[in-house]
Amino acid sequence: MNLADALYQLTPSPFLLLLIIAAIALIESLALVGLLVPGVVLLTAAASLAGHQELALTTTVLAAFIGAVIGDWVSFWLGYSQHGRVTRLWPLSRHPEWIARGARFFQRYGTLSVFFGRFVGPVRPVVPLIAGMLRMSPRAFTWANLASAALWAPAYVLPGYLLGRTWQQLLDVPEGIRQLVVVLAALLVVLVVVFSWLRQQVTRTGRLYRLLALGARRHPVMRRLWLARSGRTRGEVPLASWLLLILSLGGFSGWTLLVVREAGPLGMDLQAQALFATLITPWLTQLGQLLARVGDTFGILALVLPWGVWLLWRRRLDAVLHIAGGLGAIAALNTLGKALVGRARPDTPEYLTGSMAYPSAHTSTMVVMAGMTAAFVARELPHRQRHWAYWTAILVVVLMALSRLVIGVHWLSDLIGGALMGLVVCALVQLAWQARPRAPLAPCPWLLLGLASLVLVAARIAWLPPV
Template sequence: MGPWLDGMTTWLTANPQWLAAAVFIVACVECLAIAGLIVPGTVLLFAIAVLAGNGALSLGETLLLGFLGGLLGDVVSYLLGRHFHQSIRRLPGLRQHPQWISGAEAYFQRYGIASLLVGRFIGPLRPMLPMVAGMFDMPFPRFIAVSLLAAAGWTVAYLLPGWATGAAIRLPLPEGFWPEAGVVVGSIAVLVGLSITSSLRRHRNATLIMSVMSLVILAGLFIGYPYLIQFDQGLIALVQEHRSASLDRIMVMVTQIGEFRAMFIISGVLTLLLLIARQWRQAIFAGATLMFTALANTGSKWFFARVRPEVLTDPLTSYSMPSGHSSGAFALFLTLAVLAGRGQPPRMRLTWLLLGCLPAASIALSRVYLGAHWPTDILAGAMLATCVCAASLALSQRQTPLPAMPARVWWLVLPSMIALCAFMAMRHLPHALLRYAY
């Protein structure tokens, strides 16, 4: 596949007018039944996103094209399954490789709707699950609602890193940017690698390892942020160059979910709902994680007294390090992800954690986009929340593992969380847009 991939990217570089179509088509093929297992779509998507970030397409255009392409792949796969049902096993490819569909079928039967959301981030399952959903006659409105949510998260996770890499290569960044970025990215990679390895091997202290590693990185950021100024300034300059009125509106809506008052209300409602449902241990875990994260963030912010970037027309006067939006969002969504993964195998628990990081990272990144925080601020907030969440989980499971919550509790919790987040995103939007003008 190497020469073919090199030839494809070389041709797109020479013909950038076809890049938009390439993003759409590759995203569609990556999510298309059978084809998504054959074509190296993940690698190709990253390469095309790098080319797009090199000046050919804006971030909004790249994400929209990827989202629409992936959604089309889902719908076509679903319709194939709905039309052929069990006869689809006789199609070319599936006849020679029955394991491709049997694995997705077992996964769908076990996890239902959640399989479409979680399986989107598991390579071999991603293109097959929509087809299996059609085979089992899942109602189309229910399928499309879940697919819209899954496609949005998948697009950000798979296209944003490549686009940002392309944009960073194109711009004249400060001289020390790349070494500092290497230190930051390397530290996060070590944390993620150790967490995944210890979890998959069912290490008894996996949660404690994650907490300690997060604390070490947090301490490094607290001590070393004055020496990461090229990294901070370079990323701020990169992001500010690509601001637009339409993306501003989206980012302001996202950032409003992470405001202190919004996080306080959402966290309080979550803990209260768990208490009403008599999920005592889960309520204690959630309440402790959210409360101690908020207290630690406030104390750290006053201790370091770091000044915010001077990007906004009317700069915020509160201190910057660590980001309260980042720590609050990661604490909330990691808590929900941990509760969702209870009683499931390690691979599923890790996938739930990945899903929880997506909305949290969106809120955190909105702060850098809007110029309200330095990049190291949001990293410190994420590490703080991860450390507290992992430590709280380890303490909660000292004697017995935290049990899985019944489905009826999730039908109470999830709609409430979604409704609250949507309300917080839309409230006082015109005033918020003026607040974050640059």
């Protein structure tokens, strides 16, 4: 008996498993208890069992959604009806800073705090309680609760569910390819951690930034350049953007030379293709096709359109021009790169006839869009919370990139080249934006605009053909 069969035998009945998933989601969202229970880990494990037992994905997500909604509602009711006594209960009586942190978050974002709070670990179980204690309108809370749970449930269930559906395939992967999976996963984690650390270090509060500033002030020429640049950007030199430009431009140039010199798929490309051939399932292919439509021209326009209209209404033509410039630049570079490199795809469906592989346009475009979004959002957040915007952007890009391997229209090296080229454009857009002081984009109706983008993307998927 192999490991997958043993795990399958340990799986509870489908109905009981759905109850467990709903209970975990409820506890994760419940005030007091949710602060102490590792709900994310438990939910991932339960979703993995659901995926391996081949429960319907919609039913699994619905169970998590219902549990999350009930958990927030119970927390809200506790705060609304017992607001004078809640703070005397353990563990809040021992940790009053949790209430203070949640109150600051609620006062900063108002009604939207219920929506955003579900995705922010330190305040997730406290914000509904605070909303009740501060007598938030039950109707407004209900809408924010339902909308946030509708996004939270699939985001937290899908990774574990996908793992469960691929247990058997992962265990049957040949040893050489299994090593490639481990290496690629470790490399991705290292790159993300290094990126997060470097981004923090080269901001004004970082140690590396202070060391470079101290060194620049010791030389007359460098001091004049440093002071001139910081004077135009409210006292901070955009080292993060310059570092991103230098590293991504150098990486893209070197990687493209390697791809051109090989004149065919690299060894890692063939290994990655063999790996995904062992993992492909019909539902995974359907998900890849769906993401392909989200990341094409029509999909990107659907995602961007509500935000562009709002920015124009706010008379923020500068932001519109920077976003349009970034997307236009990456589109032109993708067209030019595909024409110059002329690399064939591993598989070319009819709608991609005549289109070359390198670089991956879906990956590069998603890097630009997610990167610009993360940068604009992070600028409105405190320094300690900015990493959430960037980590979310990285997750979105990775999912889009992997979908290109799932449907077999790109080599792995195409995705790497596309990501590096997208980072070059992101850095250039940021440097242009940071060239002079800008008024903040907040306040912004994030929830309304996000829902509008989702509606337009759903319409694009339903009614327009792939391009």
